[in-house]
Amino acid sequence: MHQVKISDDIFHVGVNDRRSERFENYWPLDKGIAYNSYLIVDEKIALLDTLERAFIDEYIDNIKNVIGDREVDYLIINHMEPDHSGAIRAIVKEFPNITFVGNKKTFPMLESFYKFTENTLEIKDGENLSLGKHNLQFHTIPMVHWPETMVTYETTTKTLFSADAFGSFGALNGGIFDDELDLSYYEEEMMRYFTNIVGKYCPHTQKALRKLDGLEIKTIAALHGPIWRSHIDMILEKYEKWSTYQSDKGVVIVYGTMYGNTEKMAETIARQLAVRGVKNVRVYDASKTHPSYIISDIFKFKGFIIGSCAYNNEMFPTVETLVNKIKHMGIKKKSLGVFGSFAWNGGGVKNLMKFAEDIKWEVVANPVEEKGSLKEDKFQQCVDLANAMADQLEAEFGA
Ligand code: FEO
Secondary structure, eight states, rough: OOOOOEEEEEEEOOOOOSSSSSEETTOTTTTTTEEOEEEESSSSEEEEOOOGGHHHHHHHHHHHHHTTTTOOOOOOOOOHHHHHTTTTHHHHHOTTTTTTETTTTTHHHHHHHOHHHHOOEEEOTTEEEEOOSSSEEEOOOOTTOOOOOOEETTTTEEEEETTTTOOOOOOOOOOOGGGGGGGGEEEEEEHHIIIOOOOOOOHHHHHHHHHHHHHHEEEEOOSSSSSBSSSSSHHHHHHHHHTTOOOOEEEEEEOOSSSHHHHHHHHHHHHHHHHHTTEEEEEETTSSSSSSHHHHHHHHEHHHHHHEEEEEEEEHHHHHHHHHHHHHHHSSSSSEEEEEEEEESSOHHHHHHHHHHHHHHHSOOOOOOEEOOOOHHHHHHHHHHHHHHHHHHHHHHHO
């Protein structure tokens, strides 16, 4: 059986999940996902995080393939979310003398999820634990992605076990390290993972990045996706960019439509943006495209133009879901335009303007609202809205 070595005594013992449709039962997994777990084999053996409970048999086999009949001494719990803690009961059954290593926020969760209260070793931020030749140093990074989350830095190999940070959707198709695979295949999945899972916690991510600034890092071993050893600067730069809401020149247009009138307005706006030279325009029907992809593109591009027909005096339901998600995530530094249509009474545009007030993004032009099908004067207002967005983008990014 293959053993996947990260360095002399450090092994990858994770698994791929190409079966699950959704992560957290919500986010689509088109390319699957990897649950990474790591073993350090020394005088003491440490296992760094476990994985999703559906893969327990394969996981135990991977561990035994490395350590044979030896016992695992420590389970380092960097993150308690069940995609990483789901196999804890199975690990305890296999290695009953194992000691759980975590911080003060880890153990109440360990009890509430799995009822374990004994064999715990509570470490403080910055504390060290020797395994023999190898030395583990723990740094808490709260809210990236849960309150208890920490990273473990192995000081002799300068390996950072980074929990969810620097992770990615996408199963590992043979290649485990960043230099063993085509990174362009993972680019969208990395961004979708960051924006969907960690995106609400950008200020916390900034704090974590500043905290890790002082560490010399040769390898980043995240809990999902590729292990970084040749493109560390690239992934750090991406995290810096995303977590400070820096974006590129482009516009995301999303609409909710029943009979095509609001859609026609979206097409008009998109065409005029293209006429004005905006090349990155992404148009989505909110009923077709999952918020996962739209949110990722909202992080990517500066402009966001959203439209809704009226639906029982409210926004169209799929638009409402999306804007609530955006509000909840607290995304910042975007330019906004609003449009919509109605049959006999409003509701779409009115409520989208409430969203605009709440989110506090810069609104580039007055909203455009049409009754029934798109007619000449509102057609012109859609063109004007697109022009206002194009002007704003040119002012920031150039023509
Ligand atoms: Fe991969 Fe927050 O769990």
